[in-house]
Amino acid sequence: MLSRERFRALVAAAHKAPSPDNLQGWAFGLRDGAIEVRLPDAHRLPTDVGDMFSWIGIGAALENLMLQAGAEGLTAAVEVVPTSGQGSAGEAAGQLAARVTVAEGGVRDPLVDQLDARVTNRKPFDSEPLDPSLCQRLQTAAVAPGVSLQLLTSKQERTRLGALVADNDWIRMSHQPFHAELFSVFRLSRTEAVTRGDGLDLASLELPVPAGLFLRLVGKWPAAKMLNRIGLAKGFAKGSGNGVVASGAAGLVSTSGDANRDYVAAGRAFQRIWLTATALGLGFQPLGGLSQYLTKVRKERSTFLPEHAAHLDTLQAPFREIFGLGNGHPALMFRVGRASGLPLGRSLRRPVDDVIF
Numbered sequence: 001m002l003s004r005e006r007f008r009a010l011v012a013a014a015h016k017a018p019s020p021d022n023l024q025g026w027a028f029g030l031r032d033g034a035i036e037v038r039l040p041d042a043h044r045l046p047t048d049v050g051d052m053f054s055w056i057g058i059g060a061a062l063e064n065l066m067l068q069a070g071a072e073g074l075t076a077a078v079e080v081v082p083t084s085g086q087g088s089a090g091e092a093a094g095q096l097a098a099r100v101t102v103a104e105g106g107v108r109d110p111l112v113d114q115l116d117a118r119v120t121n122r123k124p125f126d127s128e129p130l131d132p133s134l135c136q137r138l139q140t141a142a143v144a145p146g147v148s149l150q151l152l153t154s155k156q157e158r159t160r161l162g163a164l165v166a167d168n169d170w171i172r173m174s175h176q177p178f179h180a181e182l183f184s185v186f187r188l189s190r191t192e193a194v195t196r197g198d199g200l201d202l203a204s205l206e207l208p209v210p211a212g213l214f215l216r217l218v219g220k221w222p223a224a225k226m227l228n229r230i231g232l233a234k235g236f237a238k239g240s241g242n243g244v245v246a247s248g249a250a251g252l253v254s255t256s257g258d259a260n261r262d263y264v265a266a267g268r269a270f271q272r273i274w275l276t277a278t279a280l281g282l283g284f285q286p287l288g289g290l291s292q293y294l295t296k297v298r299k300e301r302s303t304f305l306p307e308h309a310a311h312l313d314t315l316q317a318p319f320r321e322i323f324g325l326g327n328g329h330p331a332l333m334f335r336v337g338r339a340s341g342l343p344l345g346r347s348l349r350r351p352v353d354d355v356i357f
């Protein structure tokens, strides 16, 4: 039987995982000796397509939990609960995502040593193509059923991809619901970041302090709308595209299916790739825009303005072609490389007790 103390240690490790916009969309309970993992409504990304990014975050948290279990001499088995798409009315802790059963007799995986060091690094990276031996190490980390990793290293490919990223990302600043979501997760003062313990702390975004004042201004939709006319959204997006060029490789984790269990598997593989990159001393940043919008425009077309939907249609074929995606489903992209330094700041977490029900 899993003791309360060991349960808490496993949850503390899971809670160090990355999550979309640092929303920490997970909650853990100990029920009949097994761990229940839930997706709380209050920590979902409002515009996420079918909770795809939440499932990826839960996958990353589960991978941390499994690694910690191994380090504690335990072995953990995960069963992902298929979703009906109905949510879970009446369950305060949120929709049931997975059950984890834990038994004695695990093996320690050295990746567990990277749980604290892993961090999102938004600095520019060296743009020399990543050494093939390092790419191979990342490929080995990505092995999971139905999950693939495609890596682009040549500068020419990364430049092409950077243009697609820039062509996609301006939409987040150009449509009011997406803009509102983005500005709801920015923590523009240190006090707000510390009090909330979630969201995107300005310090982790590599922005100078006066950027807070500017973001306060463009956080108001009328101001953003006006400044978009003189290129604000395109300027933001150009920065994301440049990041792909300023890297040693760009990667895409994709899945053979698009059910919640596929995205949980992608999240687990993504986390192993990231922890491996950390062990290799490489900087790493997830890039969510393209996989999110190219999936969303297929499944929830009416959530876009018609001109944005039509524009996204033109990106589908080049995106699939550049990654040789075939029939696969894009889950999450990233860039990786030798960083010019550690991030200026790290994203915070809510207290561990807040994610225990």
Ligand SMILES: Cc1cc2nc3c(=O)[nH]c(=O)nc-3n(C[C@H](O)[C@H](O)[C@H](O)COP(=O)(O)O)c2cc1C
Pocket (backbone or CB within 6 Å): 016, 017, 018, 019, 020, 021, 022, 053, 054, 056, 057, 060, 118, 119, 120, 121, 122, 199, 200, 285, 286, 287, 288, 289, 332, 346, 347
């Ligand atoms: C599904 C998913 C999508 C993400 N998308 C982005 C992104 O587009 N850009 C970015 O800079 N970080 C992205 N992140 C990183 C999160 O913002 C980051 O994990 C979170 O703020 C916690 O910070 P940490 O990774 O340093 O612990 C993403 C993370 C996940 C799990």
